[in-house]
Amino acid sequence: MKYEVYRDINTTKDYSEFDFISVGKNGTIHKRIVFEPMQMKGIYSVALLDVDKNGSIRDDTIGNNGDRDKILASVAYTVEIYLGKYPERWVYFRGNTSGKTRLYRMAVGLNIDELVLKFDIYAEQVDGIVPFQKNVPLLGILGRKKI
Numbered sequence: 398m399k400y401e402v403y404r405d406i407n408t409t410k411d412y413s414e415f416d417f418i419s420v421g422k423n424g425t426i427h428k429r430i431v432f433e434p435m436q437m438k439g440i441y442s443v444a445l446l447d448v449d450k451n452g453s454i455r456d457d458t459i460g461n462n463g464d465r466d467k468i469l470a471s472v473a474y475t476v477e478i479y480l481g482k483y484p485e486r487w488v489y490f491r492g493n494t495s496g497k498t499r500l501y502r503m504a505v506g507l508n509i510d511e512l513v514l515k516f517d518i519y520a521e522q523v524d525g526i527v528p529f530q531k532n533v534p535l536l537g538i539l540g541r542k543k544i
Contacts, residue, residue: 429447
């Protein structure tokens with residue numbers, strides 16, 4: 398993607414978690430990206446979380462730190478790293494609100510020409526899984542590394 402990413406990212410050995418610090422107008426916010434297996438074999442959900450000072454993780458916060466594009470680009474960067482290690486896997490993501498899902502859809506749509514060079518990208522819609530299209534409402538996004 399054509400956006401700056403956070404490069405100081407720590408990860409677990411199996412790449413199931415990536416941690417970085419968001420730096421912006423509201424100070425620093427500890428962020429965590431988690432990849433977890435879903436019920437369907439070979440599909441892993443991607444979650445963007447905040448880690449509070451007590452170590453608790455939350456998905457219901459809005460940091461509003463002024464670095465949204467850098468955070469989203471960092472998520473895309475970690476997805477690329479993750480799928481580089483596990484090219485046979487699919488990743489699935491959606492927001493915990495319709496607004497966040499819309500934000501993710503718009504981010505993918507704005508960068509689709511670049512993303513499709515590396516990934517196969519699909520949209521989950523009410524009636525099934527279809528190839529991703531810009532500006533078309535969806536429930537979630539499913540992708541994998543191009544083979």
